[in-house]
Amino acid sequence: MNLTYEGKTKNVYQLENGNILLQFKDDVTGENGVFDPGANTVGLTIEGMGKAGLRMTEFFFSKLAEKNIPTHFIEANIEEATMQVKNAKVFGRGLEVICRFKAVGSFLRRYGAYCEEGQDLDAFVEVTLKDDERQDPPISADALHMLDVLPKADYEVLKKLTQDISTIVKDELAKKGLVLYDIKLEFGRDAETGEIILIDEISAGNMRVYKDGKYVEPLDLVKLLLG
Template sequence: MYEGKTKIVEDLGDEVLLHFKDDITAGDGAKHDVLENKGSICAEVTARLMKMLSEKGVYNMFLEFVPPKKIRARKLKMLPLEVIVRFKKAGSFVRRYGGTEGEDLPQPLVEFTYKSDALHDPLMCVEHLEVLGITSREVAKKVMDEAVKTATILKEFFQGHGYELWDIKFEYGLDKDGNVCLGDEISPDTMRLRKSGEIFDKDVYRRDLGDPMERYKVVLELCRSISL
């Protein structure tokens, strides 16, 4: 059905099967490596976190974890957007607006970016989404509300283990009935997660700070507190 940088999506009719690859990328795909067990770690972290979110009332794609690196999921018509929820200043936010890495924002901030490596994922406002025919203002508002709710649940989960969730990227789609549904993945690839100055996310890879899989394994062990 579709192969991206880090996943293969297999069509099962009314459902899909997501195969998580061992590939890791950064810089719109300019940096690329294959790391052993990366796919299985990200698949299991995604499965466990989405299972927890389902139990807390967050509608998402997750149906079943198929070890070691597959997830059976709802088929969605994905919006070509990355939806970022920021609790602290970091990454591209600091490059655009200044400030200090790790500085608190006064409230959760939602950013839309257009999902395009060729265009370097440009920022979009709700009016862009309407004018370009990506989605309606009503759907955009629903996505924003769901993103903040979901990110807050995840922030509280990691806080309970002594970690800080700085920001997180979501992707959303519409199910067969037109309902907004969380898709793609939730893993160290899609968040900034810190503890006492240590990095437990893809910034380890972006910044060449060592073996990212050692930190990803720590996140997986945290998530194994959630039963499947």
């Protein structure tokens, strides 16, 4: 297998069978040693985070499969912290899609004059460009269309998938008394069918979760959810 991309939290390999292998790392995004799922730099390393993130990802991808939601997931190897997935093409140079149920993080920093921390949001969907140099700028559906990144019709598909997936995650967490504040997802097109599918991962490193009003650290979240 050939290393094709070295990411912040995962390495990506091309397999001889045409599929992709993701190698999960113990690194998580953040700044100054503080975890932040929306950050575009590695903030800290948490021992065991790679395997924990994969366990959580496998759990949620299985839930999505039960509901016939299209993803790139094929199989996972927890001991090796690897996941085999379908080949997919990203939109433009990559998009991140955030679904917000509570006002926190960058949403609160931008719109704090109009809301309070933890204020309820109605599964608000926000799309940002993956662009470290420009601090992952938010972009509208109109701009995505005009810049030939994503047609408007596909944006609506992306938005609905984001809300459906995020609600499934939110409901699963709620069974353990956990409250999902926001979650970051990524999508692409299946390289063979062209279908819009969920790619990347669904792990503690991609979401903010609270319990009894207190923030839950990523490794603690995995333990609370999966034991």
